[in-house]
Amino acid sequence: MSRGRLFGKNVLEGVFRAAPDEDLFLGELLVAVDEATGRRYLFRIVDVTYGTEHREPGWAERVAGTLLVDDARGEAGTHRLYDQSRRTYRVATCRCLGYLTPDGTDFRRPKSLPTQFSKVVAPEPADFAFLRTRMGDLPVGTLRSGEAEVDFEVGIAGRSLASHVGIFATTGMGKSNLMMVLAGGVLRAAGRYGLLLIDPHGEYRTQLARHPWAGERLRTYAARPLANTSSLRVGLSELTIDDLRTAYDWTRPQEEALYELERKFGGDGLSWLVAFAQIEDLAGLRDVELNGRVAMNTLQVLHRRARRIVELPCIAADAHVSVGAAVLRDLREGRVVLVDVSGLGSTEELLVASFLTRKVLEEWSNAYLEEPEAHERLPVVAIVLEEAQRVLSASKDRDSNVFPRVAREGRKFKVGLCAVTQQPKLLDGELLSQFNTFFILGLADEKDRTILRSSSKQDIAALGPEIQTLMPGECLLANLDAPFAVPAKIHLWADAVRDCPAPPAPRPAVAANVSVMVD
Amino acid sequence: MAFTALLSSSPTLETAARRLAALLTGGAGGLADPGHGHLRFDAEIRLRPLVRAAMPPAEVWAVDGGQAVVADARCLQLVVARAARVCFRNGACETEDEGDLRAFLLGGGEDRVVAGALGLGIAEDATVDLGLLRDHEEWMVVDRCVAEAAPGAMVLVDGDLEPDWRVPPSWLTGLLDRAAAKGVIVAAVTKRSSLSRGGAPLLGALEIEAGAELGPRALWWAPVARSRAGARVVAARLDADAPFAFRIDLSPGADPEAALSALACLCDDAGFPGYPYPLTVADRLAACPGWLRQDTWYELEELLDRAGVPAEVRERAFADRHDLMERF
Numbered sequence: 111m112s113r114g115r116l117f118g119k120n121v122l123e124g125v126f127r128a129a130p131d132e133d134l135f136l137g138e139l140l141v142a143v144d145e146a147t148g149r150r151y152l153f154r155i156v157d158v159t160y161g162t163e164h165r166e167p168g169w170a171e172r173v174a175g176t177l178l179v180d181d182a183r184g185e186a187g188t189h190r191l192y193d194q195s196r197r198t199y200r201v202a203t204c205r206c207l208g209y210l211t212p213d214g215t216d217f218r219r220p221k222s223l224p225t226q227f228s229k230v231v232a233p234e235p236a237d238f239a240f241l242r243t244r245m246g247d248l249p250v251g252t253l254r255s256g257e258a259e260v261d262f263e264v265g266i267a268g269r270s271l272a273s274h275v276g277i278f279a280t281t282g283m284g285k286s287n288l289m290m291v292l293a294g295g296v297l298r299a300a301g302r303y304g305l306l307l308i309d310p311h312g313e314y315r316t317q318l319a320r321h322p323w324a325g326e327r328l329r330t331y332a333a334r335p336l337a338n339t340s341s342l343r344v345g346l347s348e349l350t351i352d353d354l355r356t357a358y359d360w361t362r363p364q365e366e367a368l369y370e371l372e373r374k375f376g377g378d379g380l381s382w383l384v385a386f387a388q389i390e391d392l393a394g395l396r397d398v399e400l401n402g403r404v405a406m407n408t409l410q411v412l413h414r415r416a417r418r419i420v421e422l423p424c425i426a427a428d429a430h431v432s433v434g435a436a437v438l439r440d441l442r443e444g445r446v447v448l449v450d451v452s453g454l455g456s457t458e459e460l461l462v463a464s465f466l467t468r469k470v471l472e473e474w475s476n477a478y479l480e481e482p483e484a485h486e487r488l489p490v491v492a493i494v495l496e497e498a499q500r501v502l503s504a505s506k507d508r509d510s511n512v513f514p515r516v517a518r519e520g521r522k523f524k525v526g527l528c529a530v531t532q533q534p535k536l537l538d539g540e541l542l543s544q545f546n547t548f549f550i551l552g553l554a555d556e557k558d559r560t561i562l563r564s565s566s567k568q569d570i571a572a573l574g575p576e577i578q579t580l581m582p583g584e585c586l587l588a589n590l591d592a593p594f595a596v597p598a599k600i601h602l603w604a605d606a607v608r609d610c611p612a613p614p615a616p617r618p619a620v621a622a623n624v625s626v627m628v629d
Numbered sequence: 630m631a632f633t634a635l636l637s638s639s640p641t642l643e644t645a646a647r648r649l650a651a652l653l654t655g656g657a658g659g660l661a662d663p664g665h666g667h668l669r670f671d672a673e674i675r676l677r678p679l680v681r682a683a684m685p686p687a688e689v690w691a692v693d694g695g696q697a698v699v700a701d702a703r704c705l706q707l708v709v710a711r712a713a714r715v716c717f718r719n720g721a722c723e724t725e726d727e728g729d730l731r732a733f734l735l736g737g738g739e740d741r742v743v744a745g746a747l748g749l750g751i752a753e754d755a756t757v758d759l760g761l762l763r764d765h766e767e768w769m770v771v772d773r774c775v776a777e778a779a780p781g782a783m784v785l786v787d788g789d790l791e792p793d794w795r796v797p798p799s800w801l802t803g804l805l806d807r808a809a810a811k812g813v814i815v816a817a818v819t820k821r822s823s824l825s826r827g828g829a830p831l832l833g834a835l836e837i838e839a840g841a842e843l844g845p846r847a848l849w850w851a852p853v854a855r856s857r858a859g860a861r862v863v864a865a866r867l868d869a870d871a872p873f874a875f876r877i878d879l880s881p882g883a884d885p886e887a888a889l890s891a892l893a894c895l896c897d898d899a900g901f902p903g904y905p906y907p908l909t910v911a912d913r914l915a916a917c918p919g920w921l922r923q924d925t926w927y928e929l930e931e932l933l934d935r936a937g938v939p940a941e942v943r944e945r946a947f948a949d950r951h952d953l954m955e956r957f
Contacts, residue, residue, distance in 0.1 A: 192898050
């Protein structure tokens with residue numbers, strides 16, 4: 111059935127006229143059928159306005175005024191609009207996403223105009239067939255056309271986790287749900303990918319545990335004693351000053367004092383913090399051991415922080431109880447590693463995240479450099495970081511901060527970031543440009559949309575109104591695989607869990623053939 | 630002294646405004662229609678309230694004409710004219726006919742040929758211009774509508790029931806007689822009337838008087854004159870929210886109040902309150918917009934080309950030299 115007729119604009123844009131009661135939605139996908147060439151042009155509605163055949167400016171306002179006055183008098187219906195369906199109409203402005211070749215096998219970027227007045231129709235399932243190979247092996251939802259869901263699975267390729275994923279949305283738009291669905295995909299990928307998920311609010315633990323594959327592929331570490339979790343312990347000797355610099359804000363003198371103390375106390379990593387934290391005579395330390403090179407108030411700040419860090423329940427002086435090695439092993443085996451840091455402060459959460467991220471980057475980069483074949487076998491791993499603007503903003507010191515390093519260098523080592531934030535405008539633009547996959551959920555702030563527009567791998571310049579009007583769970587997926595920003599409706603986690611088949615039963619162990627051992 | 634007198638009588642804006650103010654606020658004086666000299670005015674104009682009928686006429690036709698100059702060589706002009714008609718039955722539009730676009734060559738002794746081919750009793754030696762051609766097309770279609778209309782129908786015309794002076798009055802009388810014989814009312818609605826009272830626009834003054842006398846939302850009508858063909862000329866406001874009243878000419882034999890009451894039923898469009906909606910449709914259909922002129926010009930060029938007229942000759946014949954100068 112015809113939804114309209116195309117009448118204008120250019121190669122990249124189209125405008126079509128539709129009946130005044132045609133229900134057109136922002137983001138709706140439609141097809142202009144070019145009978146002359148046999149091509150089917152895929153369009154996305156980016157705006158809908160009113161149109162009228164009346165030449166006189168102000169006609170529509172006058173009609174509205176007349177009807178309004180009737181309403182005000184309680185005489186609605188006194189005036190009518192004869193032939194409304196002919197005198198008024200709707201005009202939809204669209205972005206041309208590309209066209210399907212007449213044989214329906216190839217989708218090409220728009221480089222030509224469809225024949226003027228081509229019929230605009232609703233798309234058929236075959237119109238999206240070209241997308242099927244581009245939707246990867248980590249399904250996240252279904253294709254969305256305006257507000258309607260299309261029976262077509264949308265997702266990303268697991269390998270694209272290495273080239274970083276950004277999840278952007280204001281509160282309540284479905285970031286956590288999307289993150290869980292993505293984690294569910296990794297669980298189900300049976301070891302092809304690893305995911306390190308730092309959970310500051312403890313919101314994922316019980317939910318992810320419900321996934322049918324959780325028993326096999328989910329490992330949970332928690333800073334608090336929680337059921338079915340391993341204890342999150344980080345050895346001081348494995349932490350570095352860079353971790354401290356990433357997690358805490360330091361002044362220049364404080365940073366210099368850190369290195370001064372490290373030289374003075376020595377030992378592995380930050381193990382010297384234990385001894386430093388126990389010192390009571392700071393004045394003596396300053397005057398005698400440090401020769402007065404550190405200001406007293408600087409030393410006092412460092413001392414307070416050292417005491418706090420040492421006393422953290424997740425910090426261990428004993429390197430043997432550190433979870434670093436276990437987390438790396440889990441990730442090497444392609445598991446989802448959930449690190450529940452609820453109960454820790456934001457800075458301590460970053461300390462843990464920085465430590466684990468650094469460990470992963472070191473492990474994967476070492477393998478890449480030293481054991482290329484072993485590196486080949488390593489799964490792509492992504493590190494999920496909530497409130498990513500804390501470590502990926504332009505103001506953060508990039509030398510010591512491991513996260514910008516992962517953003518810039520991680521891809522070749524198969525280590526990616528999955529940055530979740532409500533405020534992409536706070537992210538460093540250059541770092542954001544390293545992210546090849548964007549999940550854009552509802553964003554009300556124009557500045558947030560502007561920075562995404564400049565960094566997205568697909569043109570989303572005209573999609574501002576659509577992004578503004580996205581409902582919870584609706585998103586735009588922009589990456590290099592799809593030829594345009596794909597509108598999607600993210601699966602509800604509960605539905606994803608319900609619909610996910612259980613993992614295949616393990617193969618029965620073969621009984622040992624004793625006879626072959628006996629000569 | 631002579632120079633001072635000349636200055637005082639020079640046409641300044643102040644003197645014109647003073648005179649205009651006197652005319653607009655004079656409030657009394659004789660009725661006139663400067664455009665046409667054939668109306669017999671009523672001795673007194675009395676405003677009467679009007680009640681909208683429950684139903685519009687079961688069948689309503691509306692006719693309007695359009696015209697355009699396609700090629701203008703000043704001494705020679707190629708013009709087009711057409712008349713569109715629509716038919717509303719029981720409130721719904723059933724027929725839309727934009728009319729055939731008819732082309733005429735004027736000037737250079739061609740007028741005689743054109744006039745000879747026209748109908749309506751127009752003399753073969755009549756001077757022909759675009760106004761006459763448009764009127765001719767319109768009245769021809771009105772004639773068709775009257776012939777096809779069912780008894781009790783109404784035929785609406787854009788303008789008045791006084792055709793161009795070159796159309797013999799007898800032709801219109803004959804048409805109106807045929808309409809009356811069938812029980813068809815012909816009603817002509819003039820959007821911009823030249824009726825005056827004491828030299829001031831009559832309709833504007835009546836609108837103000839009616840607002841004060843009958844209330845700002847009243848529907849009203851007032852008999853004003855009779856035309857040479859016997860049509861009743863009235864002023865009427867046909868919707869409570871109509872911004873303006875119009876001059877309406879009703880064919881002889883029609884009961885003005887009943888006809889206006891029924892007509893008011895078609896004047897409730899929210900876009901044009903107070904104006905019969907079918908006439909707006911006919912107006913849209915008949916219009917000859919720029920693209921149509923352009924299209925016709927391309928067609929003409931092709932025909933001239935086929936007839937062996939060189940492009941340069943065409944160009945120089947019809948170039949707008951005024952426009953040409955504006956380029957520099």
